[in-house]
Structures are given as structure tokens and as C-alpha cells.
Amino acid sequence: xxxxxxxxxxxxxxxxxxxxxxxxxxxxxxxxxxxxxxxxxxxxxxxxxxxxxxxxxxxxxxxxxxxxxxxxxxxxxxxxxxxxxxxxxxxxxxxxxxxxxxxxxxxxxxxxxxxxxx
Amino acid sequence: xxxxxxxxxxxxxxxxxxxxxxxxxxxxxxxxxxxxxxxxxxxxxxxxxxxxxxxxxxxxxxxxxxxxxxxxxxxxxxxxxxxxxxxxxxxxxxxxxxxxxxxxxxxxxx
Numbered sequence: 176x177x178x179x180x181x182x183x184x185x186x187x188x189x190x191x192x193x194x195x196x197x198x199x200x201x202x203x204x205x206x207x208x209x210x211x212x213x214x215x216x217x218x219x220x221x222x223x224x225x226x227x228x229x230x231x232x233x234x235x236x237x238x239x240x241x242x243x244x245x246x247x248x249x250x251x252x253x254x255x256x257x258x259x260x261x262x263x264x265x266x267x268x269x270x271x272x273x274x275x276x277x278x279x280x281x282x283x284x285x286x287x288x289x290x291x292x293x
Numbered sequence: 294x295x296x297x298x299x300x301x302x303x304x305x306x307x308x309x310x311x312x313x314x315x316x317x318x319x320x321x322x323x324x325x326x327x328x329x330x331x332x333x334x335x336x337x338x339x340x341x342x343x344x345x346x347x348x349x350x351x352x353x354x355x356x357x358x359x360x361x362x363x364x365x366x367x368x369x370x371x372x373x374x375x376x377x378x379x380x381x382x383x384x385x386x387x388x389x390x391x392x393x394x395x396x397x398x399x400x401x402x403x
Contacts, residue, residue: 210392212338219295219397220330220338220381234391270337279328279383279392281349283337 177201177282179271184287191261191291197254197271197284205229205249208274211256213267214286223269224256228276239265261291296321297382297395304401310370313398315382317363321393325385327365329358332379332397341380342367369400377402 183195197209211223224235224245233245244257254271268288272280298316305311317323329342340349342358345365357368365384369376382395 212392212394219379220332220383220394222392222394225391236389236391277385278326278343279385281340281343283339285337 177273179273179282179284181269181271181284181287184269184289186290186292187261188293189262189291192257192259193261193289195256195258195269195271195287195289197256199252199254199273202273204247204252204273206275208276209245209247209254210272210274210280211245211254211269212272212280212283213265213269213289215264215267218267220270221267225274226254258289261289263291265289266291295396296386296389296393297384299380299382299395299398301396302399302401304403305369305372306403307372307374309372310368311372311400313367313369313380313382313400315365315367315395317365317384317393319363320388321363321384321386322360322365323363324387327358327360328383329356329367330381330383332381334378338381372402374402376400 178200210225226245242260246255268286270283270286272283274280326344330338331341332338345360346358379397386393
């Protein structure tokens with residue numbers, strides 16, 4: 176069974192940093208591209224970032240470019256999102272998702288909530 | 294404001310057929326496969342339709358997708374109470390070099 180479990184969420188002050196993790200199981204992690212998507216409270220889904228299966232290529236939404244870094248460890252089957260210079264507008268539930276190459280994600284984790292507030 | 298435009302709400306009665314539309318542009322819907330996700334309250338999105346009109350295993354054939362030009366549609370036939378959810382269209386955008394989502398349509402089963 177495919178499982179994606181996010182962790183690392185919580186309350187952080189504006190300007191602070193946080194690292195999210197997404198631990199995968201039930202499939203060959205290194206075969207899949209991985210994505211982060213977020214959903215602000217009461218709002219829709221917004222794509223954040225993606226990384227290729229071998230970590231060789233990354234892409235970011237303009238809203239997080241230069242502040243967030245996506246990475247992965249194919250030995251630990253874990254995806255990461257390092258978030259720096261956090262802003263109130265980054266408050267959201269963050270979901271990780273797996274995708275077969277250029278396809279969009281077919282499985283998502285349960286999400287982890289990030290609240291940026293003083 | 295989303296790159297893809299969906300109606301904010303839709304509704305139908307049990308057994309009815311409803312359609313949810315999603316419009317985009319030549320850089321996204323016009324040139325790439327389209328996808329649909331269902332999100333039940335308080336849960337993660339669920340993969341519903343991929344590659345315009347394909348259903349993952351486990352998704353009932355009551356759900357169908359179509360695409361025409363720069364628009365796409367999700368049709369749900371034989372509406373059931375458990376279909377009450379938010380529905381999102383999604384597609385890769387060649388200009389943004391990443392996926393884009395519609396704003397979501399909240400489906401109410403009356």
C-alpha cells in the first residue's frame with residue numbers, strides 16, 4: 176500500500192524557518208518525481224515545488240522561489256521541504272504527492288499544518 | 294486568482310448528472326493532459342481522472358472527464374450523497390513550468 180506521511184509542521188514566527196519531511200513507503204521511492212502542494216485554510220490547492228526522481232531537477236512556484244528548497248534522500252525514502260523567511264501567507268496545510276514523471280501526483284499524504292504567526 | 298477557472302459551486306439531486314467545467318489557456322489545457330481531484334472535507338485530495346479521461350483503479354465509472362480546446366469538464370452521473378466534496382481541475386502549465394490548479398468547485402448533493 177502506498178503511504179506518504181508528512182511531518183515537521185507547527186507554529187513559527189514570521190521570518191522563521193521550518194523543515195518538512197515526507198516519508199514514503201509501499202512503492203519504489205526513487206522511481207517517482209515528488210511534489211509539494213499547499214492549501215491555505217478554506218482555500219484551494221496551490222502547487223509549491225517538485226523534484227525529479229534522482230533529485231537532478233527542481234522547480235518552484237514564483238511565490239516560494241528563493242525561500243523554499245526541495246530535496247530528497249532516496250536511501251531514506253524521504254522528501255524534504257526547507258522553508259526559510261516564512262511569511263503569514265505561507266500558512267497552509269502542506270501535502271506531498273508522488274508522480275510518475277511528467278504526470279501529476281496520484282497519491283498524497285495526509286498533510287501537515289504550518290502556521291506562521293507572531 | 295487561479296490560472297484555471299472553475300465555478301465555485303455546483304449542485305444536484307441524487308441520481309442526477311452534473312458537470313463541472315474548467316477553463317484555461319493554450320499553455321496549459323490546450324497543450325497538456327488534464328487531471329481531476331476530489332477532496333472530501335478534512336481529507337487529502339484523491340486522484341479522480343488522469344490523462345483527460347482515464348480513471349485510476351477504484352474510481353467508479355460514474356466519473357468521466359473530457360477536454361476540448363482550452364476547456365475541460367468533469368461529469369458525475371448517478372449522483373450520490375458521498376460525492377459531496379470539493380473538485381479541482383489540474384494541468385501542467387508550460388509557461389509556469391509546473392502544475393496549476395483550478396480554484397475548486399464545491400459540489401452539494403441536495
